[in-house]
Amino acid sequence: MGANVAILGAGVMGETLLSGMLRGGRPADSLLVGEKRTERAAELQERYGVRVLGNSEAAAEAETVLLVVKPQDMADLLAEITPVLRPGQLLVSLAAGITTAWIEERVPAGVAVIRVMPNTPALVDEGMAAISAGSVCEEAHLVEAEAVLAATGKVLRVPERQQDAVTAISGSGPAYIFFVVESMIEAGVHLGLPRATATDLVVQTVVGSAKLLRETGEHPTVLRERVTSPGGTTAAAVRELEDHKVRAAFLVAMEAARDRSRALAEGSA
Numbered sequence: 001m002g003a004n005v006a007i008l009g010a011g012v013m014g015e016t017l018l019s020g021m022l023r024g025g026r027p028a029d030s031l032l033v034g035e036k037r038t039e040r041a042a043e044l045q046e047r048y049g050v051r052v053l054g055n056s057e058a059a060a061e062a063e064t065v066l067l068v069v070k071p072q073d074m075a076d077l078l079a080e081i082t083p084v085l086r087p088g089q090l091l092v093s094l095a096a097g098i099t100t101a102w103i104e105e106r107v108p109a110g111v112a113v114i115r116v117m118p119n120t121p122a123l124v125d126e127g128m129a130a131i132s133a134g135s136v137c138e139e140a141h142l143v144e145a146e147a148v149l150a151a152t153g154k155v156l157r158v159p160e161r162q163q164d165a166v167t168a169i170s171g172s173g174p175a176y177i178f179f180v181v182e183s184m185i186e187a188g189v190h191l192g193l194p195r196a197t198a199t200d201l202v203v204q205t206v207v208g209s210a211k212l213l214r215e216t217g218e219h220p221t222v223l224r225e226r227v228t229s230p231g232g233t234t235a236a237a238v239r240e241l242e243d244h245k246v247r248a249a250f251l252v253a254m255e256a257a258r259d260r261s262r263a264l265a266e267g268s269a
């Protein structure tokens with residue numbers, strides 16, 4: 001740790017990583033942000049005490065460059081910074097769908113590339129990031145990427161061919177959980193609970209259930225069976241979920257996310 005890290009694209013995910021690295025103890029003066037909009041640059045500078053530069057200036061100064069723009073903006077960003085990149089430097093892309101090979105084709109030979117799929121719980125240090133090495137990546141590069149991401153949660157190495165599936169499961173995953181939470185709160189209101197009460201009940205139930213899964217290591221089926229008393233309320237509800245094909249809907253939804261991830265690289269070409 002210590003070498004400069006540049007974050008190019010300080011939107012939702014870029015700012016999440018920035019704040020996480022600071023909480024994790026990286027000195028603010030080792031972090032650079034590439035941002036064109038002066039208003040946003042001033043806001044980031046004031047909030048985090050980091051230096052905000054142009055993309056090329058930030059990429060030239062850093063050892064590790066995090067690419068956190070939308071997949072559709074990646075080609076333009078790489079075209080802008082390629083002239084200042086050098087062999088041995090590390091590019092870490094967090095963009096859905098974009099492969100390391102696609103990036104390697106657009107940057108000078110010898111630049112190391114790592115593909116990462118993070119998720120937004122990183123904002124509260126409970127992120128899940130999966131990382132995959134490109135063709136010229138060394139162990140030291142992977143260790144550096146892991147150090148950057150470990151500041152905001154768990155990090156797993158996966159073969160790159162799994163990244164579109166990872167994107168569908170953990171990258172987009174928080175949105176599915178929030179969708180379930182929204183649905184349960186609305187159901188609580190429908191059943192006559194005040195909205196604030198329904199929200200408290202659902203949020204704590206989700207947090208508690210997640211902790212139970214992680215801390216017991218039990219299979220979710222076992223934990224669900226423990227809630228399901230014979231002839232009781234849970235059995236009645238789960239039967240409705242099965243009748244409405246919720247399990248099948250999750251399967252096709254995540255296939256759609258995986259397919260969209262695959263298509264994003266093509267759309268960025």
Ligand SMILES: NC(=O)C1=CN([C@@H]2O[C@H](COP(=O)(O)OP(=O)(O)OC[C@H]3O[C@@H](n4cnc5c(N)ncnc54)[C@H](OP(=O)(O)O)[C@@H]3O)[C@@H](O)[C@H]2O)C=CC1
Pocket residue numbers: 008009010011012013014034035036037055068069070071073076077094095096117118119120171172
């Ligand atoms: N949000 C999420 O949960 C996750 C996102 N990702 C990935 O992270 C990436 C960013 O997503 P997200 O943060 O949600 O999107 P945002 O739109 O919030 O952030 C993208 C940022 O990039 C900026 N930007 C665009 N072009 C450039 C450029 N040439 N140079 C510098 N900055 C630029 C945008 O600025 P402006 O607004 O001014 O255009 C914006 O601030 C995507 O590739 C996405 O696939 C991965 C996992 C999870």
Ligand SMILES: O=C(O)[C@@H]1CCC=N1
Pocket residue numbers: 096167171172
């Ligand atoms: O929706 C998206 O495309 C990004 C990638 C994973 C989560 N958000």
